[in-house]
Amino acid sequence: MRIAARIGALGGEAAMQVFARAQALERAGRSVIHMELGEPDFHPALEVVAAAHAALSLGRDRYCPPCGLPELRAALAAHLGRSRGLNLKAENLAVTSGCKLALFLAMLALIEPGDEVLCPEPSFPAYSSITRGLGAAPVFYRLGEERGFQPDAAEIARLATARTRGLILCSPNNPTGTIYGRDALAAIAQLARERDWWVIADEVYARIVYGPGYESMAGLGGMPERTVIIDGFSKSYAMTGWRLGFAAGPRELIEAMEMLIVNSFTCAPEFIQVAALEALRDPSQHAAVMVAEYARRRELFVQGINRIPGLRCALPEGAFYAWVKVEAPGRTAEQVQQSLLEDAGVAAIHGRGFGPSGEAYLRFSFAGGAARLEEALTRIRGTMENRAGGD
Ligand SMILES: Cc1ncc(COP(=O)(O)O)c(C=O)c1O
Structure with missing residues (x-):
């Protein structure tokens, strides 16, 4: 074949x-x-498991809206408001089966063949793999030990060409554990605004930080309209096998992702989404x-x-x-x-x-x-x- x-x-x-x-x-x-x-x-917390059992007993095992249950999308918008200071609405959220699928669909919606995409290195291998799979070229910016594994905006500016369409960042980074510093974020944001790039901010580990606070790229001026956050329940709520993730970004991107969801997995399982609401409430901390x-x-x-x-x-x-x-x-x-x-x-x-x-x-x-x-x-x-x- x-x-x-x-x-x-x-x-x-x-x-x-x-x-x-x-x-x-x-x-x-x-x-x-x-x-x-x-x-x-x-x-996952016992109450999350109990919520999944209860949802199944109540017959919450049906098809549901492609981008997710309205109450879960609204709860995620509120959650990102509380934890990252973002001003999002339910319509800015798309729920997917795992973070990686959110990443995959966002990239499918944004990348054209022949594009160049700035990817961190070292980092999660899916970024460059998916970029290549879509007929585009990853261009790597380094997270070198000599700079405390921080990105260097001057290097990113040097690597950019007329074909550069966007940049991927992962903070905290897998594998180095680096949280992109405020100056680096601001300098990258400035480049993205000047050159009209989209930014994919993989924030799967944003809740697992050891210092005070966390700053999202989507919180910087002029960035909400060009940034999509990838996050989910696998790491923060120990729900790896439940396969539930989400993308948070501009409405037109979420609509494009909705079209991809309709054409692929239709929706994430309803009872998992109901249980995810309980994970977000997190009564037992x-x-x-x-x-x-x-x-x-x-x-x-x-x-x-x-x-x-x-x-x-x-x-x-x-x-x-x-x-x-x-x-x-x-x-x-x-x-x-x-x-x-x-x-x-x-x-x-x-x-x-x-x-x-x-x-x-x-x-x-x-x-x-x-x-x-x-x-x-x-x-x-x-x-x-x-x-x-x-x-
Ligand atoms: C940086 C990063 N993004 C995304 C994912 C995928 O998460 P999920 O298991 O929810 O698909 C992982 C998993 O290891 C990861 O390390």
């Missing part, structure tokens, strides 16, 4: 490949600590409890890593990833990743999966396996010391 060429332009995700290998090792009887996926070991626990794990894991010779890690400002630099003579980060997985039973991802500047890094997720973080550190130390001793 002849498959359309655009499929060949798409790329996979290193996380899924490592996860598959880790599961194969477990089936063979090996013990593996999973630090490869950005998946919380929490489950589950989201904050989880962030407090991630903060504890962040300290424990990053401090532990920095005590191991040959590894170095800056404290992430948000999200739940440690972006660890490997500085071990005679060993590449890829070799360390392999021995961690195959010999020590710790699943992490080699940084190249997030872009070429990740060559010397490993990404560990501390969202899962809290009980085993100490054990993971012991195994990682063992791996680093073993080879340093020249075995």
